[in-house]
Amino acid sequence: MKVGVVGASGYAGGELLRLLAFHPQFEVNAITAHSNAGEQITSVHPQLQSYAGKKFSAFSPSDFLSCDLIFLALPHGESAKVIASLPTSAKIVDLGADFRLESAQQWSKYYGGDYAGAWTYGLADIEPFKTLISKSTKVANPGCYATSIALGTAPASSIADLSDVVVVAASGTTGAGRSAKINLIASEVAGSLTSYKFGGVHQHTPEIEQALTKVSGTAAKISFTPILAPMPRGILSTITAKLTKATSTEEVHALYSTYFTDSQFVTVLPIGVMPKTSALTGSNHVQIQVAVDSHTSRLVVSVAIDNLGKGAAAQAIQNANLMCGLDEAAGLRFDGLGV
Numbered sequence: 656m657k658v659g660v661v662g663a664s665g666y667a668g669g670e671l672l673r674l675l676a677f678h679p680q681f682e683v684n685a686i687t688a689h690s691n692a693g694e695q696i697t698s699v700h701p702q703l704q705s706y707a708g709k710k711f712s713a714f715s716p717s718d719f720l721s722c723d724l725i726f727l728a729l730p731h732g733e734s735a736k737v738i739a740s741l742p743t744s745a746k747i748v749d750l751g752a753d754f755r756l757e758s759a760q761q762w763s764k765y766y767g768g769d770y771a772g773a774w775t776y777g778l779a780d781i782e783p784f785k786t787l788i789s790k791s792t793k794v795a796n797p798g799c800y801a802t803s804i805a806l807g808t809a810p811a812s813s814i815a816d817l818s819d820v821v822v823v824a825a826s827g828t829t830g831a832g833r834s835a836k837i838n839l840i841a842s843e844v845a846g847s848l849t850s851y852k853f854g855g856v857h858q859h860t861p862e863i864e865q866a867l868t869k870v871s872g873t874a875a876k877i878s879f880t881p882i883l884a885p886m887p888r889g890i891l892s893t894i895t896a897k898l899t900k901a902t903s904t905e906e907v908h909a910l911y912s913t914y915f916t917d918s919q920f921v922t923v924l925p926i927g928v929m930p931k932t933s934a935l936t937g938s939n940h941v942q943i944q945v946a947v948d949s950h951t952s953r954l955v956v957s958v959a960i961d962n963l964g965k966g967a968a969a970q971a972i973q974n975a976n977l978m979c980g981l982d983e984a985a986g987l988r989f990d991g992l993g994v
C-alpha cells in the first residue's frame with residue numbers, strides 16, 4: 656500500500672518514517688514538510704539512513720493522489736485545513752488533536768478556533784475503540800498523555816470512582832514538538848523538574864474524560880497535572896482514584912491482567928516491578944503496575960509509554976494496520992531500548 660506522511664520533519668513524523676521503513680505492507684512515497692521543504696530528510700533526521708538522498712517536498716495535494724493511506728503529523732488546527740484536499744478514497748490517521756473531541760464546546764474551551772468534528776478515537780488496545788477503528792477510514796490518534804492515562808484507568812471502572820481521578824504525569828521534552836522554545840532549551844530543562852499547564856487546564860483532560868466515559872458508561876472526571884522531565888522521550892503517569900469496594904493489590908492486579916489478556920502491547924508487570932520509561936523507548940509497548948493504598952482506600956496505577964512511540968507514531972501505525980485489515984502488530988515488533 657502506498658503511504659504519505661504530512662509533517663514528516665517533526666518529531667512524530669520522523670518516528671513514523673523510522674517505523675514505516677520496515678513495515679511489511681506499507682511503502683512511503685510522499686513525504687512533506689513545511690519550513691524544511693526541499694531539505695534532505697537525513698539533514699533533519701540523521702538517524703534515518705534508509706531515506707538517504709531523499710528530500711522533503713512542500714505539501715501539494717497532487718503528491719497524495721496515489722496514496723492509499725496518509726498520516727498527518729501537523730500542529731493543532733493544520734490537519735483540518737488540509738483534509739479537504741486529500742483523496743477521499745485514502746485512509747487517514749491524524750496524529751494531532753483536530754478530530755479527537757466529540758464536543759464542540761470542549762474544543763473551544765481547550766483549543767479555541769474552529770471545531771472540525773470528531774473521527775473514530777484511535778485508542779487501539781481497548782474496546783469499544785478497537786472494533787470501531789477496524790471499520791473506520793478516518794481515525795484520530797490519541798494524545799500521548801491521554802494514551803497512558805486512559806489505558807491505565809480504563810480497567811478500574813468496576814472498582815474505583817472514575818468521577819474523581821487524580822493524575823500526575825511526567826513527560827520528556829519531545830512531547831512539546833521540535834520547534835524552538837526557551838523553556839525547552841537544555842539549560843532550562845536539564846537537571847530540573849517543573850509543572851506546567853497547572854490547575855486542571857491541560858488540553859488532554861476532555862479527551863481522557865471522553866474516552867473513559869465511553870469505556871465505563873459513567874461520567875468520568877479527571878484532575879491532571881503534567882510535569883516536564885529532563886529527558887528527551889517517555890511518559891510516566893501516576894493515577895489514583897478512590898476505591899468503591901474493598902479489594903487487595905492482588906485482586907486489582909488480576910483484574911488488570913485479565914483486562915489486557917488479549918493485548919499484544921500492554922503488559923501488566925509482576926507485582927512489585929515498576930514501569931520504567933527507558934524500557935519502552937522506540938516501541939509501541941505499555942507497562943502498567945497497580946497497588947491498593949489501604950491507608951487512603953485508593954487505587955494507585957503507574958503507567959509508562961514512549962510519547963513518540965505508543966503516544967504517537969507507533970499507535971498511529973497500529974491504527975492503520977487495523978483500518979487496513981492487517982495484523983495490528985505488523986511493523987511494530989520492536990522492543991524498547993532499555994537505557
Ligand SMILES: NC(=O)C1=CN([C@@H]2O[C@H](COP(=O)(O)OP(=O)(O)OC[C@H]3O[C@@H](n4cnc5c(N)ncnc54)[C@H](OP(=O)(O)O)[C@@H]3O)[C@@H](O)[C@H]2O)C=CC1
Nearest residue numbers: 662664665666667688689690691728729751830832833967
Ligand atoms: N511529540 C509528541 O510526543 C506527540 C505529538 N503529537 C501530535 O502530533 C503532531 C505533530 O507533533 P510533533 O511532531 O511533536 O510536532 P513538531 O513541531 O515536531 O512537527 C510539526 C510538523 O508540522 C510541520 N508544520 C509546522 N507548522 C506548519 C504549518 N503551519 N503548516 C503545515 N505544516 C506545519 C512541521 O514542518 P517544518 O518543521 O518543516 O516547519 C513539522 O513537520 C501535533 O499535532 C502533536 O500535538 C501527538 C502525540 C505525541
Ligand SMILES: CC(=O)N[C@@H](CCC(=O)OP(=O)(O)O)C(=O)O
Nearest residue numbers: 751752798799826827828830831
Ligand atoms: C511535554 C509537552 O509539552 N507535551 C505536550 C503533549 C502534546 C501531545 O503530545 O499531545 P497533542 O497531540 O494533544 O498535542 C503538552 O503537554 O501539550
